[in-house]
Amino acid sequence: MTTERMIEFEVLRYRPDTDHEPVFETYRVPCNEDWVVLDALNHIKDEIDGTLSYRWSCHMAVCGSCGMQVNGEPKLACKAFVRDYGNRIRVEPLATFPIERDLVVDMDDFTDKLQSVKPWIIRDDGEKPAEDGEYRQSMGELRKYRQFSMCINCMLCYSACPQYALNPEFIGPAALALAHRYNLDSRDQGAEQRRDVVASHAGVWDCTFVGQCSAVCPKDVDPAAAIQQGKIESSKNFFLDLLKPKKTGAK
Amino acid sequence: MDVIKTDVAIVGAGGAGLRAAIACAEADPSLNVALISKVLPMRSHTVAAEGGAAAVIKENDSLENHFNDTVSGGDWLCDQDIVELFVNEAPKEMMRLEHWGCPFSRDPDGRIAVRPFGGMKVERTCYAADKTGFHLLHTLFQTSMKFPSVKRYDEFFTVDLIVEDGRARGVVAMEIRTGKLFAFAAKAVIICTGGAGRVFPFTTNGAIKTGDGMAMAYRAGVPLKDMEFVQYHPTGLPGTGILLTEGCRGEGGIMVNKDGYRYLQDYNLGPPDPWPRKKAMELGPRDRLSQAFWHEQQKGRTIKGPYGDVVHLDLRHLGEEKINERLPFVRMLAKSYVGVDPVTDPVPVRPVIHYTMGGIDCDIDAATPLPGLYTAGEASCLSINGANRLGSNSLTELLVFGRRAGEHAAAFARSTEGRTGGEKSVAGAADALAGRVTDLLDERHGTESIAGLRKEMTATMESGCGIYRSEDTLKETTAKLAELRERYQRVHVTDKSRVFNTELMHAIELGNMLELAEAMAHSALERKESRGAHQRLDHTARDDANYLTHSMAVRGDGLEAPRIEYKDVVITKSQPAERVYGGEAK
Structure with missing residues (x-):
């Protein structure tokens, strides 16, 4: 298998029915070097915290669902490879749109x-x-x-x-x-x-x-x-x- | 519960749903159409189709050729009256898509270009480079915006069908951003929710393809037809399952094993030369190619990789210019996701779950046995695909039968039968169905994890219901699925928020998938023969005497296993014969 690396993901969380304002939550994810940021989010969702919400579907950069800010830059989470980042990655919803919930914006x-x-x-x-x-x-x-x-x-x-x-x-x-x-x-x-x-x-x-x-x-x-x-x-x-x-x- | 009244409710806004919506609007602009989708329309998985859409539009081709290729490709399990209508309507539908702006690739004379595809005797696959599904979907979505009678409900997750007095009366759907449930009261309902590839672990299908509409129809008593037939596409990227189009081989790509040998010649698909030859070698049908991989693996002639065994798809001889013009998306995908540039190196690939040939039983008018309920696209089973779909027939299918579903649902909504009764009872029926959602948010609900159950389901489907099956493996799988369905009653949703609660959606989708997996496995267990994509190690021959028939999975009560019944195949002019590919192919 490919090499594994522990990466800390700082993910912006916001649940309007309970949270007053968005806050960052940190998750430690063992990532394969060929993973994309979306793979790490799916790992968080399945193994660490089922309450994290984000949009995704095709995992091949064509459906356009998973746009988000990765270290401050707008990226498709399914095309942002963790190999291009260090051991801390910050994930936020797209800028300039109202946040509906966590990484989901109002379109x-x-x-x-x-x-x-x-x-x-x-x-x-x-x-x-x-x-x-x-x-x-x-x-x-x-x-x-x-x-x-x-x-x-x-x-x-x-x-x-x-x-x-x-x-x-x-x-x-x-x-x-x-x-x-x-x-x-x-x-x-x-x-x-x-x-x-x-x-x-x-x-x-x-x-x-x-x-x-x-x-x-x-x-x-x-x-x-x-x-x-x-x-x-x-x-x-x-x-x-x-x-x-x-x-x-x-x- | 709030009630939204409409004339026609369409569930799913991919290619089929959008085509149906346009057809409704064109048939009668006074009808209100509610287009309900759990995602924005352009996220629908039609977007990921690459290679093209088949239609007879050239002088060197004939409708008879397309008919014969489709029927033999489907191993004679297709309904031939429907295939005939399909091939007749296909060229007109392709032209309408062109008129609406689809950016088709062109011949030098400005006409739509065609490329060869697997199992097709003549090149007839219309394409827009290697993003045909993407362009088709966006063209239909953008065109649908000009019809004021089509009202979109984006990101409304449909939970169930409302059935009263033996008729479809509407649907219950959750507005995802608020968690609020709505009853859509409709005179006719069209299900266009796509396939269910996500019941398997390794699939080209996007996360949204959980077969929700199939499961809704099944719970409403509509049989699911031919569910044992699930297509493996021979060229998926290892690890992710990302699709590399059959267009790669249509343009001349070859497949080789660890010795650099074009192994398909060992499986009645040769001779390898002259190349390319239609209906031979790499242009054989998908079921045969995926099965050949399995045999190569048994012989130890595949290549070991970090994500399992692979073979090589070699495009190098096409040259950079042709790859950039015809297969630019494939080049990007291979470079990004496996770090291989097809211009300079062969690409590792392996068979991957791609398409559910089976689906909601319906007739030539896209009508299901439940009055008022119609269906089109991968969710439906007409069947034109039989035991094995030919690549590039499904984009055309969603055009031809999306339109028919829209027109026939519109006619039903205008009919006396469509206009009578129902309205008062809808709210009550919807409240009863809503319990399925609210129960899942109940604090006292169980401890089973969604991801855990899902992984066990996909693992047992792969091990027991994959490219090759047998009674032993299928019995293990059906027993496991019964256990999982029982445990699912105690599934735990940790997220109690009403706003964009994707965990709640995943729980509902998992419930749908477990029911569909069971329909697939039981249908496969009962079909004691090998035909098309359904291959039994313990019944290796096709058995027309007993199984030239559609399986019909009827849902049992509660947790009971489905009952498998059968329905005649319609044969008009092509009597079942041996499927022949390679040099002897006609």
Whole structure:
């Protein structure tokens, strides 16, 4: 078997029905060197303290459930290997979100914002019948938006975003990247319908281009680039609008 | 208890549940749809499917080919009328998914690209690199947001079905963030809660795949069909059980033993050349490949590793460019979780529990025998998968039958039968069911640990009900499971909080899994033949005279073992024959 090492985990605990404020609790866990932080949390849950609550499912960095702060940085617990850390690891819920319980944060704000950018294909002519086959798309057209379709909604970028921390109205990196993903898709004709939200004050213009969102993304999505490209589009549209009246009826 | 009224309640918001919700909304926007899931929809395990979704969309293929591959792949335990409908509907469903924005990989002419998959005569697996399930799930989730009639109840954990007067009337579900129980009163209910791979210790399945919906239907008196058929995927990473897609082999990856020998040629899957050849060697079906591993292990030709014996999946000859374009996720997973870069080294793999072919009994319209109850996806058993599912048929299945479940549940909700009665009785029935939850929080409850019982359950399933089974091992397992179910009555929940109490959920999930494990083991004990994924060391041949039939596990009262009954297989145009792979395959 692989080598074992005793690691102390300082885990933020908060049970709103009994605790006045969050406190750290320390657990000593014998870890295999090939473990991830999630394996250690599961060991705590099964063998030491069944009351610890956190979200997880796939253990392969694709479901996006187990985002949390590991030594102050937003990470997927299933992809944060203990071999990369010392003998003390601090685990906290994602920053910038309200804590529901222990390592579980409230995500309602994000799902509302996701919906607000209309993340679905919009066609002026409606969806064509299935019998007519696919919309043709070249690999080049696919590559234009592909990286922005890789977001797993893990919320690490929101946890890292200083602007979201200051201004909860900010739509934020993942949702803006998704809007950009649909705007860039050759099958989509909905950019104008998304403009009111994307180009609003709470949209791309609220971003101060710190770029932390892209740095922490576990899927190599570049939300910062999506937002900057969104600003360029928004500026172009602003000047174009001066030249022609905006279409009415589109929302 | 508070009652939430809706027209159609869908339990589970993975691929099948989302497709059903969209179908309901399209069929009748005036129907209210409650989409109830214990996790946010994008966490559902559809997300982990990698390789692709099968459909006949190319001129060199035919519906007949897809039908024949599926029926022989399932060792003739499939219902052929349903397979026929499935292959007919598959291309249309694939096109709708494309219209909704799924980022499929493309051919040079801009059409959806296809890749070869195991047991398929012609390449017909549509894919989005090696993240097809992820893209399918997010596409359906995002598309579902445009329908105002679909109201999501994210992180509501459904505890049981409400049945009154012989009809499904709704569900009882706990809002996880508050611990509060709600009765959903519905005219029709659709169960799309996925499979139950977590009854085994080593599985590709995420933590959430505890078969809750199967167990609810079973407790409500609906039989579970063909539960003895559990699929091992031949290429899981040792230790974690992380899936490496069959697409690795579809793209040309090979499997070798400790001598670097392509051992599959010794198991009626050869000859090894020319490669790749469809339905041969590494492109054989999953049951055969996993069984070949077991034999190699018996012969001492596997490789010892820190997490048990392995063989090697070798992708090096594909080259870095192709691996990055077609299998980028596989490369990341292998590098991160076993420290091996497939570009430069072979990857250690071993068979891993992947898919439950069995599930809730239902018909071609996704209707269960309980009026008002529908089901789709891995939770259901139609059966198109028979004794062994072909890779890439299940993503297509959840599209085709998710839609059918949604449409038929919507029609039932609008029918006279659907609209009558029930509303007054729902609250009372829900209160009775809620006792199962509140009992678990009772201070005086027992001392059995959740993790302890779970580990004993998964261990006995692996030792007695794994790739190869026999009467002796199955009897040990059924006896152990009976003991565990008895001890489960004294399970101890240490966490008394109402807020996001995951320990309470684990206790309920464990209760569900114990019942399903028992259905699997008893169905396996009674099937005295070898067919597809069910291999008996004491009954090594297929026995069509006695067992060309679906097993139907009917729950016993209280702690009684299930009763195993049988139901005819529907055979229309393909008479049972020998399954042939390798050079002789048709």
